[in-house]
Amino acid sequence: MLGDQFALFVSSVVDYAIFMLDPTGVITTWNEGAERIKGYRADEIVGKHFSIFYPLEDARNGKPDWELEVARREGRYQEEGWRVRKDGTRFWASVVITAVRDETGRLCGFGKVTRDLTEQRAQEIQRNVERDREAMQLRAHAERMADLERTKTEFLNLASHELRGPLTVLRGYNSMLEDGSIPPDQVPAVARILDAKLAQMDLLIEQMLETARLEHDSLELFRDRFDLGDVAQEQLDVFRPLAQGQFFVMSGTDVPLVVEGDRARIGTIIANLLDNALKYSPEGGEICVTMGCRDSMASVSVRDHGLGIARDHLPLLFTRFGRLPTEHNVTIPGTGLGLFLCKEIAVRHGGDITVRSAPGVGSEFTLTLPVTTG
Numbered sequence: 001m002l003g004d005q006f007a008l009f010v011s012s013v014v015d016y017a018i019f020m021l022d023p024t025g026v027i028t029t030w031n032e033g034a035e036r037i038k039g040y041r042a043d044e045i046v047g048k049h050f051s052i053f054y055p056l057e058d059a060r061n062g063k064p065d066w067e068l069e070v071a072r073r074e075g076r077y078q079e080e081g082w083r084v085r086k087d088g089t090r091f092w093a094s095v096v097i098t099a100v101r102d103e104t105g106r107l108c109g110f111g112k113v114t115r116d117l118t119e120q121r122a123q124e125i126q127r128n129v130e131r132d133r134e135a136m137q138l139r140a141h142a143e144r145m146a147d148l149e150r151t152k153t154e155f156l157n158l159a160s161h162e163l164r165g166p167l168t169v170l171r172g173y174n175s176m177l178e179d180g181s182i183p184p185d186q187v188p189a190v191a192r193i194l195d196a197k198l199a200q201m202d203l204l205i206e207q208m209l210e211t212a213r214l215e216h217d218s219l220e221l222f223r224d225r226f227d228l229g230d231v232a233q234e235q236l237d238v239f240r241p242l243a244q245g246q247f248f249v250m251s252g253t254d255v256p257l258v259v260e261g262d263r264a265r266i267g268t269i270i271a272n273l274l275d276n277a278l279k280y281s282p283e284g285g286e287i288c289v290t291m292g293c294r295d296s297m298a299s300v301s302v303r304d305h306g307l308g309i310a311r312d313h314l315p316l317l318f319t320r321f322g323r324l325p326t327e328h329n330v331t332i333p334g335t336g337l338g339l340f341l342c343k344e345i346a347v348r349h350g351g352d353i354t355v356r357s358a359p360g361v362g363s364e365f366t367l368t369l370p371v372t373t374g
Contacts, residue, residue, distance in 0.1 A: 245284025
């Protein structure tokens with residue numbers, strides 16, 4: 001009576017596939033849970049070898065018989081792995097095979113219990129993915145904080161070094177103005193020089209602030225329509241007093257080059273290009289500023305006849321703090337931020353900055369922006 005009740009209990013369990021195998025692995029019993037999990041009715045599966053539940057590659061490799069051998073030798077076999085349903089779909093199963101022996105120790109067969117863990121495994125994989133993602137985010141955050149700390153240190157070093165030169169000039173002229181050693185007729189010329197040095201300082205500070213905004217992803221662009229040629233002319237008027245042996249020539253189309261974007265930041269790009277042209281043509285000469293339009297893209301090109309750049313060094317130009325490793329550049333002031341910012345701002349306007357250069361020949365930097373129509 002008790003045995004009948006137990007058999008009834010096993011047959012009615014739906015969460016576990018519970019069935020018996022003969023000593024060779026042929027299925028001899030089948031419960032409701034086995035039908036639910038594996039998809040076979042009892043009359044379809046009893047009498048078949050249990051290797052039918054294994055992926056083809058495992059069955060070919062003799063894995064089912066090996067599992068029975070382990071259970072025969074050690075009393076039980078347990079694992080988690082892929083099994084196959086009647087419809088051919090795979091599921092992740094927890095499997096226990098137990099050797100069943102009579103009172104004399106003779107092997108009567110095997111009891112097999114299978115549980116479908118597909119959903120639990122998917123949840124575990126998802127948890128692992130989320131943990132890995134969180135770990136990556138934490139590492140990225142730590143690296144970013146370290147990078148920001150390095151950037152802050154570099155900023156402070158740059159500020160102390162690059163601002164010292166213009167400040168020295170300002171203090172010198174201010175002292176001369178105070179003691180009256182500058183004749184009245186030379187005051188306007190001195191004022192222009194001081195304005196130019198202040199413009200240099202303002203450019204440096206703006207570069208550092210813009211880089212900080214990019215680091216914190218807080219760079220906001222204002223959108224206005226304006227003539228790119230007007231902005232270029234305004235920057236030329238600012239930088240002409242700084243020319244020492246150089247002279248600016250502006251040429252190009254008389255047609256307005258109307259673009260849309262942040263006028264002040266586009267002005268900063270052109271200011272950087274003019275500032276570089278002055279610094280990197282120490283022997284003087286012509287600096288050409290050319291306006292143009294091609295394929296619905298307005299352009300401003302700034303060309304000097306200065307030091308030029310070797311092909312191997314071109315990839316460094318638009319990187320943050322990307323100072324070129326040459327003996328000439330050591331003595332030329334600069335943050336290594338200007339072109340990095342120029343590129344970032346241009347790209348955010350849908351444009352770009354390109355360069356053509358060769359050592360001893362000079363460089364030509366070109367800003368392109370989409371022309372606004374309508």
